[in-house]
Amino acid sequence: MATFPEYIAQNEERDGVRFSWNVWPSSRLEATRMVVPVAALFTPLKERTDLPPIQYEPVLCSRATCRAVLNPLCQVDYRAKLWACNFCYQRNQFPPSYAGISEVNQPAELLPLFSTIEYVVQRGPQMPLVFLYVVDTCMEDEDLQALKESLQMSLSLLPPTALVGLITFGRMVQVHELGCEGISKSYVFRGTKDLNAKQLQEMLGLTKPSAAQGRGPQAAPQQSFNRFLQPVQKIDMNLTDLLGSYHCAHWASPCPSPWVLLVFFYPQCTFPNTGARIMTFIGGPATQGPGMVVGDELKTPIRSWHDIEKDNAKFMKKATKHYESLANRASSNGHIIDIYACALDQTGLLEMKCCTNYTGGYMVMADSFNTSLFKQTFQRVFTKDVQGSFKMAFAATLEVKTSREIKVSGAIGPCVSLNAKGPCVSENEIGTGGTCQWKVCGLDPSTTLALYFEVVNQHNAPIPQGGRGAIQFVTQYQHSSGQRRIRVTTTARNWADAQTQIQSIAASFDQEAAAILMARLAVYRAETEEGPDVLRWLDRQLIRLVGEHTCRVSATIDLNRKRLIIVFNNSPDESSYYRHHFNRQDLTQALIMIQPVLYAYSFNGPPEPVLLDSSSILPDRILLMDTFFQILIYHGETVAQWRKAGYQDMPEYENFKHLLQAPVDDAQELLHTRFPMPRYIDTEHGGSQARFLLSKVNPSQTHNNMYTWGQESGAPILTDDVSLQVFMDHLKKLAVSSAA
Template identity: 45%
Template sequence: MPLLNCEPCACTKCGAILNPYSRVNFQEKLWVCPFCLECSYLPPRLVNAADDNIPQELQACWSTVEYLLPTQSTPPAFFYVVDICMPAEELQALKESILLSITQLPSDSYVGLITFGTVVQVYDLTSTDITKSHVFSGTKDLTVEQVAEMLRLDPRGGSPLLCQVQQCDVALQTILDELVPDPWPLQEGCRALRSTGAALSTAVSILECLMPNLGARIMLFINGPCTQGPGMVLGSNLQETMRAHVNIETNTQLKHFSRAQKYYQALARRAAGKGHCIDAFMCARDQIGFLEMRDLVECTGGLTVLTDSFTQEVFKLSFSKMFDSTQRELDMAFNGILTVQTGKEFKVAGALGHCVSLERKSPSVCDYEVGIGGTCAWKMCGLNSTTTVALFYEITNQHGVEVPQGSFPVVQLRTEYTHPSGRRILRVTTHAYQWADPAKDLVDTGASFDQETAACLVARLAVHKTATEELVDTLRWIDRTLIRLVTKFATYTKGDASTFALSRNFSLFPQFMFYLRRSRFLRLFNHTPDETAYFRTVLNRETVLNMLTMIQPSLLTYQFGQPPTPSLLDYSSINPEHILLLDNYFRLVVMHGTTVAFWRSQGYQNEPSHAHFKALLEAPNKDIQDIVQERFPVPSVLICDQNSSQARFVVSQLNPSLAQQSRVDTSGGAPGENYFSDDVTLKKFMDYLMTLAVQGQ
């Protein structure tokens, strides 16, 4: 898109930016704002603009342009906050990943280091002869003023706690090389004392003092739950267990839950208020308290990875991918502000995504709130190329007022952010929409329906509702939404389900809702509260394509002599002579059919006469590499055989079309397997939906 090295031309009344939908009089050097209809003069830089010399911001082909604002460039800061309460091999793997990431950072960017265990240590990165650190108690929650006084922080004179990479890379490498697991003695029958909350608070305070409203991100690496001090989610005694879904539903055994959640919410608001982003890299075989810490990531636009160990490829590749450079620039932006401006025909009701409200009122804000509402501007401290925010609007003239046919209401999105180079950029996107009255013209309305995006919007709304409503109420809301939609846009004879039909633009939407109801976002069984919070957090920031993969996983079939082919996400797709690749975004599962598994166990792939079989076994690898290369977080890869215990990761995702109470033959005449399921099949789901729709219920 065009990058204009100038200030934008703004309306003198409402602040809207000059765009292709503005009416321009080149002779008089005037333009009319499409939002408030106010006339403004064109800036001097457009004095030569004419009908045959239209500037880029007025060309219809550029609905989005960027402006390079004349502000001072300040390189971003990266603050590493490292948990050292972990085994030596885990810490060693983490240190190697951190050292690699430092080599990928721009040389002028700032870095800082905090380690925590029983105590919190803030390191001086200017000392090369001897390692120096400031030690804080892990049980105290210090204020910003106390931290600034103890560390003698001066934003005007800099600080040895945040140094440019080119000046401190040797000292930082020395500190990391000498880093060892927490030496504090571990009492018998107790967990390690981990001061996560105190360490995060210290990092936030330092950045508040040294880099207010400048690009910075805090990267938290954690191997277990916070067991002492502010933000504690679990006691140190091993007899105390972590909360489960049943405890949250019944409000029992939640000794630390509310207090910890409020603490991290307040910490998230502090960081977001200064434009700082918090990432969470959680590598532990038990829960670490991400449910309580979730707002740290969502309010600040941070990234998150959840896996079992720092030695696993899921963490290593994901963390390295975070610093991948495209055209010598990091794929990240900082301290963003999204502003929405609408015409009088509709107003913004709210947003859902990794953002926080700036509580900015304007004529574009409606009284009805959806998600994070009551404002026309949101803070987005961390962004990258896949960051996606869902915006919801309300039609202002829908109550008994005639829809203005043929009019084109306009909406403008303005996103101001800090580029990785430190430059401040304003991205302006302007769109116009055409009215269609659903009460009179269902054909035009249905023709513009995007069922994939609609499914993603419903998914985000459903996840948002789970925070304040019972899960069963959320499922009922999805059902009611689906029934209302198909009742409105399907063709049928009332009372006759056999006449029910949906147009192409709506045909997949019921199927998306079927799999959404069965997804890990709304089904709590077999997932911990931390895992559920993690899945929902990732859903809340990804693109439409990635969200669809989470809602309805993709299934590829590999067979002899044919390229990979997409298959129905149905149990009938299992074939003993095929290989299946299931992609649910978080995990890639390769399942070999029983016959393929038998041939593989016999070593046929090692014989030159069976080269075609070897090619079949290797066929999924290329697709797996392509997926891993483009996705964050990197999915885990699992290879299993049909009818094995790990095959459940595939079977549980499929439509149980063959589920019954008798033996199902799935191996071409050989004894089959018992496949039982309490889930409703897609066919029964659709049959019941059609019955309700044609009855007008």
């Protein structure tokens, strides 16, 4: 019998699922007392090397309100060739192709090993991938040159059949016609005008032919659209030359909103529900048009949190509404919007965040297009798997099916609701709720959704001993090869009576998953509520949880939560950027964001993980800190002095040279695999960038108590924040008093 940690790890590896509780309370009343709801972190495209796609389509339950997929939890009558759905108990006949089924000859979908299985949809044409580059030309020459090189590099990574389009924008917006031989042709629009879809389609010649024109020109809109989207193999050289010929548009106030022209791309006249990536490269804030976030005059700074609180951000509401309408249009058509914003000041990510958050696109923020942070991150977008396919999926839908005792309350992550009502939809909404289906336009192997459930079984209707609650996740998506695929994950957990089996429920608690699920809820609330109110709510939940259960609860839920909830010391764009990544990354990466990882290197032995505490900062140590967004190497006071004296260059101190090199090698490994690439910081005791470390560690030693403890025990932190020990002492007192 596996222990709960082994069981949890096994389920995550096989199915990409982590539940807050792995034994579920059997009634609604008991579930509400659990404080942390029954919820799951689900990674739809969890990488599996041992999961070859099956070349036939899934068998579905015949009941119209169910349509669950045949899975290992179903009861099968091999003699009568019938199977009973484990969600609605409907008895279904196997299709003729299953005539040879028997106890010893079972299809893959009935084997417990394949609780996650992937099918290839055979019907329908294979659609090409579409990449639309939307490029800001209002930036420094050096920046623009670096961006052009990155774009030319990306063309060499695309499959030859992929369709590519180009829009550039400065004061004017240019839609480039790529189908012209030997001549550069583009349609130019004023960026200040907000044109509707119909006007743009007429101007670009993308309107559908009328019935009076006869049946023949049915392909006309497709042909006219081909002027703007061409296969890479046809226009690789032309597009490379076109990108190379672009120069910086030196305007005093850069970039009107480019988004006014993206509507030409939508499927009234193009590729309905086809995977498409709209990659937008922004070098500054929009100063004109419906999406403007700051005025033309340089003396007026872009909005700050203070301006937003005082309702003094005059462009914010209109711009946010504009970008939301574009994001809704893109998500309804299955198109992904990526934003690569590279500038020293804010670019308007706060207003534009819905474009990436609704469509599952990437948001990348850097100081310049000429940094390795942008260049390597952009290159990693086109990473391929062992089969040579891109690690990205398009136009996905996720459907959740549940057994009768449990309903789905909602989802938090890069998705939008498909407003699909059904018997498994809860009235109690959490996040994006009121539905059992969501659109996730862009997926990659780390994209993770938080799904929240409600136990609806009544207290007076006990579930039979040994009963199990089941949940099925059905993800339909367009694979980067052009195939439509369906990945089905079916999982179940035991029910338990909290009156008699509370120890079993408590032992099944997954505190890492619970910390991330509660933190996602807090971040979701922080979008509409004041930060201090959200922190108070989080603290109350933690007090109730510790008071209700004897299970050990880590304070990861509290440490370093401030970056995600409290906006002090972060610009509005930075907060949007941090929250975007927290709401889409998998559990391991999200935990690092909440509680950074700290490793110590010294002459005392091999590298070891140490507490994220000021007591870990010692003079003879080198520290490596991973906050997800930053990789920092910190040299203690003595080590820094040795390094300045050049000991590492002397042959007799070769071991010191190895000590200096060890954290650098480990940091490089992280820098080469993380998406987006983190900022790399090399600092030392007393260095200006040491603040990045000092702001993250727990201040167990401050200027208030440093003389009490003596200076040998670590570095004092100049802060009035309470230490974790003080927080935990108060938590214990409050938990005991509330439990009493």
